[in-house]
Amino acid sequence: MTSRNVSRFWEWGKKIICVGRNYADHAKELNNAVPTEPVLFLKTPSSYLTEGSPILIPKYSTSVHHEIELGVVIGKGGTAIPQSSAMQHVAGYALCLDMTARDVQDDCKSKGLPWTLAKAFNTSCPVSEFIPKERIPDPGNVKIWLKVNDQMRQNGCTSQMIFSIPFLISYISEIITLEEGDLILTGTPKGVSAVQVHDELHAGIDDVVSMTFTVGRL
Numbered sequence: 001m002t003s004r005n006v007s008r009f010w011e012w013g014k015k016i017i018c019v020g021r022n023y024a025d026h027a028k029e030l031n032n033a034v035p036t037e038p039v040l041f042l043k044t045p046s047s048y049l050t051e052g053s054p055i056l057i058p059k060y061s062t063s064v065h066h067e068i069e070l071g072v073v074i075g076k077g078g079t080a081i082p083q084s085s086a087m088q089h090v091a092g093y094a095l096c097l098d099m100t101a102r103d104v105q106d107d108c109k110s111k112g113l114p115w116t117l118a119k120a121f122n123t124s125c126p127v128s129e130f131i132p133k134e135r136i137p138d139p140g141n142v143k144i145w146l147k148v149n150d151q152m153r154q155n156g157c158t159s160q161m162i163f164s165i166p167f168l169i170s171y172i173s174e175i176i177t178l179e180e181g182d183l184i185l186t187g188t189p190k191g192v193s194a195v196q197v198h199d200e201l202h203a204g205i206d207d208v209v210s211m212t213f214t215v216g217r218l
């Protein structure tokens with residue numbers, strides 16, 4: 001059997017589990033309650049996008065927002081993983097965008113429908129190169145930022161997260177077995193806004209990684 005390299009996790013087609021409203025400042029900017037339990041939703045493997053290809057706004061949306069997030073790449077699977085050993089299951093990280101069709105999400109929310117159309121469309125999960133675990137010794141204190149056409153739009157720190165990475169791994173794995181190659185998106189800080197065709201999105205974690213994506217339309 002040929003062994004696969006987790007540093008190309010987006011090619012594996014594993015789960016993308018997203019945490020919503022994990023930063024109080026972002027929950028408040030969208031008039032959402034600050035959660036007392038993690039809010040979870042999923043993206044599909046066809047959401048993945050790597051640098052060099054454009055983010056495509058779906059035909060059914062006129063308001064796709066950027067959400068910059070730290071992604072956690074699972075290296076060792078497990079079910080009901082205790083918080084105390086959760087970090088042993090992490091292979092590394094990726095800077096990620098949770099592109100969101102906000103107009104569609106608002107409509108789904110008002111009708112009590114799931115967020116799939118808003119969150120899981122093709123190209124809705126642009127990712128950076130894989131960041132080995134050793135390069136981020138404290139993932140609970142990492143600055144993540146995003147500029148649109150050179151203007152800073154999001155500039156947050158993972159220390160603002162309501163639920164920590166070990167807690168999230170433990171919580172999620174009680175419900176959904178985690179596997180090697182799965183990705184957890186840990187939520188976005190404030191500053192989300194709509195992107196336009198031809199916009200350039202440039203994002204980074206200082207001294208660790210940066211990534212650039214352009215925006216197109218289907």
Ligand SMILES: CC(=O)CC(=O)C(=O)O
Pocket residue numbers: 018019020021022023026030067098100186187188
């Ligand atoms: C309201 C949202 O879209 C939640 C979300 O994805 C987040 O990162 O927060």
Ligand SMILES: [Mg+2]
Pocket residue numbers: 018019020067069098187188
């Ligand atoms: Mg998000």
